[in-house]
Amino acid sequence: MLSTELNYPITKSNHALAIKPQVLAIGEFDGVHLGHQEVIKRARERADSLHISASIMTFHPHPREVLGQCKYTNLLTPVNTKLQILEQLGVDDTYLVSFNPEFMKVTPEQFVENMLIPMQVETVIVGFDFTFGHRGAGTPDDLCELAQGRFAVEIIRPFHQNGYKVSSTMVRQHLHAGEIDKANALLGRPYSITGTVVTGDGRGRTIGFPTANIDLSEAFVTPALGVYAIRFHVDGRSYNGVMNVGKKPTFVEDLDKPTFEAHVFDFSESIYGREVSVDLISFIRPERKFASVGELIEQIHRDADTAKQQLVSIFQ
Template identity: 70%
Template sequence: MQSIKLTYPITENDSHTVTEPQVMAIGEFDGLHLGHQEVIKRALTTAKHLRTPAAIMTFHPHPKEVLGQQKYTQLLTPVDQKRRMLERMGVDTMYLVSFNPDFMQLTPEQFVENVLIPMKVNTVIVGFDFNFGYRGAGTPDTLCELAQGRFAVEVVRPYQQGGVKVSSTLVREHLQKGEIEEANALLGRRYTVEGTVVNGDGRGRTIGFPTANINLAESFVIPALGVYAVQVTIDGEKFNAVMNVGKKPTFVADLERPTLEAHLFDFSRTIYGSAISVEFIAFLRPERKFSAVDELIAQIRRDADRAKSILTALENN
């Protein structure tokens, strides 16, 4: 899959990278949840029928971050992870558009004339709630009107699960409440973060539970503080683990950022510097402060036993 960065205005060199008509799905696609997957599958199906490439146009930074909503500095699927997922889905090209002040000011008409037309789109696929142009003035109906027969527009209906519309906002809300199973159901996959194993304070080893301390590779949405049953992948090999997401209140006061520390079961290798991905399976309990280290150790032991039980049952199903 090609990955092409675009900055407005689209130059001749940018548009020359497009050598043939293409089907293009447009959206932020943060999370690539089941609703997003429906839009992308429609693009892939249409592209196959028309025998043209299938492209995705997405944006960075997140438009809502640029508009001042700071929580969107953290993403469900940061750029690199999104790129790999789209490639696995079969997308031919991902266009990553810089969502800068110039791009923000585009009218719907300018977006069509100065962005879509130079990109040689023959079909545009969008979700039912797609907005574009300055202050989101453009809608799917606007897009159809502005196309003027130069390209087709396909609008994908809302994807619902249990009578509720699947959305990135809803996925975020579930994660922030520790509702992992609910978030995973909307994603159609396990919520996954990625990073590198780094040196920690070594305290876990001294109390009998050595941990892999994870420095996140990108700015991921962090689930609720607490303890989780997880599966981690290192060098292509998957391991069951229990992980704490938190600020270590038993030992540290006022830690600014939460840490991610995974205790891998039946594992003794040295993995500092290794790439690691973590799939969240189940929320076990909220993080809390213990009055004594022995009390913490006993609780970690119970957490590990419960995580092993959950993960073993998962593997046997």
Template identity: 50%
Template sequence: MDLKIIHLGFPLDRALLPSDSSRQVLAIGDFDGTHRGHQDVIRRALRIGREEQLPVAIMSFHPHPREILGLSQYGQYLTPLEEKLRLFEQMGVDTAYVVKFTPEFAKLAPETFISDMLIPMGLHTIVVGFDFNFGYRGAGSVSTLREFCLPDINVDMVPPYMAEGEKVSSTRIRNLLEKGNVSEAAELLGRPYSLYGEVVGGDQRGRTIGFPTANLKLHEPFIVPAKGVYAVRAYIGDKRFGGVMNIGVKPTFTENTVPSLEVHLFDFDRSIYGETVRVDFLSFIRAERKFSSVQELIDQIGKDAQTAKSFYF
């Protein structure tokens, strides 16, 4: 089943809505990360859709509302739009409404968002998380939805997903990645954290020391984990490989200003320039550091590869 993607703005162009939209279940949220808490919201919508024999849609927002509101850390994403849509499709959602978030949209009164965006969609049920806020300065809440939607539209609220006594959130996962803690991030995401990019030319130094690497240029504005060495699983087309990735400035040779992303794949020897590689982060191995000699670096990379293989195999 292919996900139907519909881009919306405000004012709403009703001609963009599917003709069969008179009854559907809608989950609303930004869903950056599509983590376990987000998955609970989406699965609740899918369950109601099955029970009522109705299509299930998601309304999300792009760019991230906090980016538009000036919170600069949201220039990068756990799941950029393309990745987020891929995950929605994987979960079995029928339609994704991507609402363009602008400064003008941010100023909408909660009541206007409901009357001019939601009610025209002819919804059966709206599903949101417990902390869902909307409208100007986040003045709208689940209570607001119920006040203006009931009894015509059901409103279902999903409680927080807790892990070790703390709610799972995109911010919590971002903080873990900034520390290189990809294994705990994976627990909260319900899958390994991943990113993907095109293989581009590098300085070829890895090949000269016996560890050829693919240098990745990211396709999307992914959050990049902390500098260091990681055990990874990589995908090229439908082929899967174990590997070890270095994120850093290569201080042994030259101190770059922008960290590079280089992955060495096990049992792999062919040119893949221009191809897309997806990388799943399995575990942090060590921090990046400067070595006293190239041979010391080579010895350490060999140890890193053996450590990474223990996670992959």
């Protein structure tokens, strides 16, 4: 998949784009959840029927981050993760538009005339709640009107699961509540974080549970603090394991931010400095402070046994 960074406006002088007819799906797509996947799937279908490329236009940073909504500094799928998922979904090209204060002032009309028309889009596909232009003034209906027959517009209806509209906000809510099974169901895959294995305090090894301490590579949404059954990926191989997301209250007072410590079953390699990814499969228990190290060790044994029982039925 080709990924291209774009700035407004698109002109022949400031972008060396290989302009070609294409179907373009537009959206933020944070999480690339089942609702987003419906939009992307339709773009792929339309492109295949016309024998042209299926492309995505998305934005970085997240528009709500630029608008000062702090919770959007952490994302379900930070940009590199999102690009990887889009490629897996069969997207041919992704355009990453710089969402900066100047772009915020662009009107819906200017967005169409100076971004979409120069790209020779044949069809634009958006979700029902898509907005564009200054203060989100443009709606899907406005996009249809502004197209003026120069390109087609398709609007995808909301995607529901169990009677609820699937949204990035709902995925975040489930993650913060420790409802990883519900979050994963909305995503259509396990929630995953990536990072580099770094040196920790070595305490896990001294109590019989060596851990891979993961320094996150991007600003991921932090799930509820606690213990998770996980699928651990390194160097193209996958293992079952258990991970604590938390502030280690048994040992530390007032740790600034959560740590991600994974104990991988049947694994003894040194992987310091390696990039790894971790899929969160199920939530075992909330983090809590133990009265003694011995009590903590006993609980870790129980957590590991629980994770093994849950994972063996999924990953043989």
